[in-house]
Amino acid sequence: xxxxxxxxxxxxxxxxxxxxxxxxxxxxxxxxxxxxxxxxxxxxxxxxxxxxxxxxxxxxxxxxxxxxxxxxxxxxxxxxxxxxxxxxxxxxxxxxxxxxxxxxxxxxxxxxxxxxxxxxxxxxxxxxxxxxxxxxxxxxxxxxxxxxxxxxxxxxxxxxxxxxxxxxxxxxxxxxxxxxxxxxxxxxxxxxxxxxxxxxxxxxxxxxxxxxxxxxxxxxxxxxxxxxxxxxxxxxxxxxxxxxxxxxxxxxxxxxxxxxxxxxxxxxxxxxxxxxxxxxxxxxxxxxxxxxxxxxxxxxxxxxxxxxxxxxxxxxxxxxxxxxxxxxxxxxxxxxxxxxxxxxxxxxxxxxxxxxxxxxxxxxxxxxxxxxxxxxxx
Amino acid sequence: xxxxxxxxxxxxxxxxxxxxxxxxxxxxxxxxxxxxxxxxxxxxxxxxxxxxxxxxxxxxxxxxxxxxxxxxxxxxxxxxxxxxxxxxxxxxxxxxxxxxxxxxxxxxxxxxxxxxxxxxxxxxxxxxxx
Numbered sequence: 360x361x362x363x364x365x366x367x368x369x370x371x372x373x374x375x376x377x378x379x380x381x382x383x384x385x386x387x388x389x390x391x392x393x394x395x396x397x398x399x400x401x402x403x404x405x406x407x408x409x410x411x412x413x414x415x416x417x418x419x420x421x422x423x424x425x426x427x428x429x430x431x432x433x434x435x436x437x438x439x440x441x442x443x444x445x446x447x448x449x450x451x452x453x454x455x456x457x458x459x460x461x462x463x464x465x466x467x468x469x470x471x472x473x474x475x476x477x478x479x480x481x482x483x484x485x486x487x488x489x490x491x492x493x494x495x496x497x498x499x500x501x502x503x504x505x506x507x508x509x510x511x512x513x514x515x516x517x518x519x520x521x522x523x524x525x526x527x528x529x530x531x532x533x534x535x536x537x538x539x540x541x542x543x544x545x546x547x548x549x550x551x552x553x554x555x556x557x558x559x560x561x562x563x564x565x566x567x568x569x570x571x572x573x574x575x576x577x578x579x580x581x582x583x584x585x586x587x588x589x590x591x592x593x594x595x596x597x598x599x600x601x602x603x604x605x606x607x608x609x610x611x612x613x614x615x616x617x618x619x620x621x622x623x624x625x626x627x628x629x630x631x632x633x634x635x636x637x638x639x640x641x642x643x644x645x646x647x648x649x650x651x652x653x654x655x656x657x658x659x660x661x662x663x664x665x666x667x668x669x670x671x672x673x674x675x676x677x678x679x680x681x682x683x684x685x686x687x688x689x690x691x692x693x694x695x696x697x698x699x700x701x702x703x704x705x706x707x708x709x710x711x712x713x714x715x716x717x718x719x720x721x722x723x724x725x726x727x728x729x730x731x732x733x734x735x736x737x
Numbered sequence: 738x739x740x741x742x743x744x745x746x747x748x749x750x751x752x753x754x755x756x757x758x759x760x761x762x763x764x765x766x767x768x769x770x771x772x773x774x775x776x777x778x779x780x781x782x783x784x785x786x787x788x789x790x791x792x793x794x795x796x797x798x799x800x801x802x803x804x805x806x807x808x809x810x811x812x813x814x815x816x817x818x819x820x821x822x823x824x825x826x827x828x829x830x831x832x833x834x835x836x837x838x839x840x841x842x843x844x845x846x847x848x849x850x851x852x853x854x855x856x857x858x859x860x861x862x863x864x865x866x867x
Contacts (some may be wrong), residue, residue: 391804397778398778589804593803656801679801
């Protein structure tokens with residue numbers, strides 16, 4: 360995709376005005392960083408970080424058979440959701456490989472999905488095809504272009520956002536959301552207590568035209584700094600959360616990615632359920648684990664993992680952990696090498712850096728209430 | 738104090754954004770303000786051992802930032818006689834002070850005339866603007 364074809368969020372000018380370094384991501388022109396990845400990361404863990412996440416796909420599904428369509432497409436059991444609750448789920452192919460990882464929200468008047476930017480068009484086509492095939496009475500509306508998604512993450516998020524919201528956010532539980540009105544004429548918004556950092560925080564969906572005013576208002580608070588996609592990636596990796604294209608993909612099964620708990624084989628047939636039922640009864644060939652390294656060279660996606668001279672896997676995601684001050688990475692390894700404490704080597708620039716398997720997440724979650732049966736790593 | 742957009746005239750440059758400051762037959766080597774900005778937060782310098790023989794315009798180490806690793810190229814051919822050990826504890830010096838505290842290695846030149854072939858400050862400025 361050429362530079363001119365990149366989509367812009369309604370906050371593009373605000374990012375430029377802040378001196379953000381803008382990059383192409385999933386077909387969008389998005390901020391990679393403002394003051395720097397390390398500072399933004401640490402600020403999010405210490406106070407509150409504000410993210411423009413408008414590249415993420417936002418779909419609305421309504422109609423009498425909206426739930427049937429979701430149940431056919433997704434691995435988790437959406438029928439267990441009450442109005443105002445959200446659920447992590449997967450879309451799989453017939454072989455049980457992952458097409459996308461998504462959030463499913465049950466609203467009063469229908470259902471909402473959040474999907475990855477790079478998969479949005481493919482997911483929409485997949486859902487449309489399922490609707491046609493099964494003749495579901497359901498309407499799919501892609502609201503990505505008309506709305507904005509903001510993330511406000513970190514321990515100060517509640518104190519920052521509450522004065523701007525009429526609903527009681529303290530009472531809003533993790534993985535729940537509320538459709539509400541913002542104060543001072545900032546407009547209507549849907550506020551979800553969720554995120555991708557391991558911190559307490561909120562994700563705010565609102566009309567694109569209203570978003571710049573809220574963005575400016577939030578940044579006027581001393582506790583809030585803007586955070587780009589660079590720190591979003593280091594935050595989610597420390598929290599042990601999967602990123603499509605790294606820990607998830609069409610050739611990776613949910614069981615290999617430690618996400619078997621969001622595959623509900625008991626809910627009835629769905630795309631991939633036959634293959635996943637077979638896989639559920641077998642030992643996995645490889646398993647996603649975390650590894651840590653002493654301060655030194657940083658493993659990157661694709662670097663090979665070795666035991667002695669034998670290659671046993673390749674890095675899925677790797678970075679320097681700003682919180683822990685040493686490199687961390689995820690990797691798929693044969694189960695024999697998956698136990699915490701196992702010693703391995705990562706080949707970086709022709710030399711083997713010593714690494715050790717650890718439990719995920721790398722940095723423990725600070726979310727207030729654990730989601731019941733949802734897909735986040737423990 | 739060197740201003741962020743200033744290119745010091747007391748040293749020479751490579752097209753790959755390293756600087757070399759001559760001290761007799763030795764050059765101190767670092768990366769430019771432009772290079773540190775492009776790299777982002779440096780978190781680890783992968784430096785050659787003292788005694789390593791390096792070749793002009795070949796990579797001799799790497800700087801790890803949060804996002805990526807970036808090769809560093811030798812401005813001149815010669816032997817590494819000293820490296821900035823302080824960078825191990827303080828990799829941020831490369832970002833905060835690329836022309837001073839953030840020097841990376843000292844190289845004893847095999848052929849000191851090689852230094853004269855490097856870009857002067859005006860030529861490096863033209864390279865950046867080009």
